[in-house]
Amino acid sequence: MSQFTTITTTEALAAFCADAKAQPYVTIDTEFLRERTYYSRLCLIQMALPPADKAKDGGGPAVLVDPLAPGLSLEPLYDLFRHEGTVKVFHAARQDLEIFFHDAGIFPTPLFDTQIAAMVCGFGEQVGYETLVRKIAKDNLDKSSRFTDWSQRPLSKAQQDYAIADVTHxxxxxxxxKAQIDKTGRGPWVAEEVAILLDPETYITRPAEAWQRIRTRSNSPRFMAIVRKLAEFREEYAQTRNVPRSRVFKDDALVELASTKPSNEAELGKSRLLMREGRRPEIAQGILAAVKAGMDDPHPPRPPKEVPGQPGNAALGELLRVLLKAKADLEGVAPKLIATTAELDAIAQGMRDVPALHGWRAEVFGRDALRLASGEIALSAEGGVVRVVELQ
Structure with missing residues (x-):
C-alpha cells in the first residue's frame, strides 16, 4: 500500500503545495458527503506528486488533507490551483470542481481529466477509475469504503487506503x-471538453430554470406554470437552507400539487404524496404561494412545438447512428463523445446548431452527417465494415 502523510495544519499544507508548484503535475481527488445537504460537504482531499526518480519503484509524496481539521485554511491549495505551471489531474472532475467552485469560487487550472482523456483514447463512455487502474496500472482497487461516512474522525485504515489509492494510481x-493524446494530436479534443468543466455556468443552478428538470408531460400551459413556480420555490428553499430538494418535497409530490392546485391548507392537507417535511408551515405557505403565482402567471410556458414529421426522418436518424458508430470505431473514441442521441435526432430533423456539427466533431463526423442527410453519400456494409459511398 502506498505511503502517505496526513495534513491537518495550514503550514504543512503550504509546504506540500510549494513542492507541488515545482512539479509538472499533481493528482487530486476528494471525498465528500451530500446525502443530507444541497451542497456537497468537503471531507477529504487527496493529492500525489510524480516520482522524483522514475527509474526507481514507487511514486512521489502523497497526502491526505483533512479540511475538517480545526484551524486549517485551504488557501495554500487555492494558490496551487492558480499556479499555471502545474497541471491538476483529476478523474471525472465535475463533482470535485463543483465543490471548489461553490466553496471558494475557484477552479484548478490547467486541468486534465482522465475520464475525458480515456474516452478520447478509446476506453469507452464515462469509463470508471477502477477500470483504468486495472487496464493501465495493472492493479485492483478495494472499493468497500466508497460509500462510508467521510466526515467521521478518525478515518479507518481501510478508508485511508481507499482514498490514497485514488491519486497514487x-x-x-x-x-x-497524456502520452497517447500527444501522439495522436488530440489535445484540442480534450481541451474542448475541459473548457466545459471550467465554465461557471456548468455549476450554477438557477431556481427559475429548475422546472426544466421535472419529468412530466402536459399540454396545459397553466399546469406547467404551476410546475415552474413550485420548482422555483423548492430550489430557492433548498439552496438557502442547504437541504436536499427531496427534503422539501419530491418530484411526484410536485406534479400532484400542480394537478390538484390547492388554494388553502385544508386542500393541501389532502395531498397523498406530500411528506411530513413538506407540511411544515413555512414550506406549506411557500407551496400555496407558488400555486397561486402559477395560476396568476400571465405568461405560462408553452409546450414545446412538435417538429413536423418528415418522411424518412426516423430512417435518417438510424443511418446517422450507424455512421456515428463507424466513425467512432475508425477514430477509436467513444461515440457519446462525438454526438449524443438527442443531437442525432436534431440533425435528422434539420437542425444545424448542434455541437456535433462544430469544431473537431465536424471533422470527424459532422460533415459526413450533413452529406448523408442531403443525399450526397450513402452507407454500405462489406464484411461487417460500414463504408461511405459517394453518390455525387
Missing part, C-alpha cells in the same frame, strides 16, 4: 493517457 494513468 492516477499518476500512471495520467502519464499513459
Amino acid at each position: 492516477l499518476r500512471a494513468i495520467y502519464e499513459t493517457l
Whole structure:
C-alpha cells in the first residue's frame, strides 16, 4: 500500500503545495458527503506528486488533507490551483470542481481529466477509475469504503487506503493517457471538453430554470406554470437552507400539487404524496404561494412545438447512428463523445446548431452527417465494415 502523510495544519499544507508548484503535475481527488445537504460537504482531499526518480519503484509524496481539521485554511491549495505551471489531474472532475467552485469560487487550472482523456483514447463512455487502474496500472482497487461516512474522525485504515489509492494510481494513468493524446494530436479534443468543466455556468443552478428538470408531460400551459413556480420555490428553499430538494418535497409530490392546485391548507392537507417535511408551515405557505403565482402567471410556458414529421426522418436518424458508430470505431473514441442521441435526432430533423456539427466533431463526423442527410453519400456494409459511398 502506498505511503502517505496526513495534513491537518495550514503550514504543512503550504509546504506540500510549494513542492507541488515545482512539479509538472499533481493528482487530486476528494471525498465528500451530500446525502443530507444541497451542497456537497468537503471531507477529504487527496493529492500525489510524480516520482522524483522514475527509474526507481514507487511514486512521489502523497497526502491526505483533512479540511475538517480545526484551524486549517485551504488557501495554500487555492494558490496551487492558480499556479499555471502545474497541471491538476483529476478523474471525472465535475463533482470535485463543483465543490471548489461553490466553496471558494475557484477552479484548478490547467486541468486534465482522465475520464475525458480515456474516452478520447478509446476506453469507452464515462469509463470508471477502477477500470483504468486495472487496464493501465495493472492493479485492483478495494472499493468497500466508497460509500462510508467521510466526515467521521478518525478515518479507518481501510478508508485511508481507499482514498490514497485514488491519486497514487492516477499518476500512471495520467502519464499513459497524456502520452497517447500527444501522439495522436488530440489535445484540442480534450481541451474542448475541459473548457466545459471550467465554465461557471456548468455549476450554477438557477431556481427559475429548475422546472426544466421535472419529468412530466402536459399540454396545459397553466399546469406547467404551476410546475415552474413550485420548482422555483423548492430550489430557492433548498439552496438557502442547504437541504436536499427531496427534503422539501419530491418530484411526484410536485406534479400532484400542480394537478390538484390547492388554494388553502385544508386542500393541501389532502395531498397523498406530500411528506411530513413538506407540511411544515413555512414550506406549506411557500407551496400555496407558488400555486397561486402559477395560476396568476400571465405568461405560462408553452409546450414545446412538435417538429413536423418528415418522411424518412426516423430512417435518417438510424443511418446517422450507424455512421456515428463507424466513425467512432475508425477514430477509436467513444461515440457519446462525438454526438449524443438527442443531437442525432436534431440533425435528422434539420437542425444545424448542434455541437456535433462544430469544431473537431465536424471533422470527424459532422460533415459526413450533413452529406448523408442531403443525399450526397450513402452507407454500405462489406464484411461487417460500414463504408461511405459517394453518390455525387
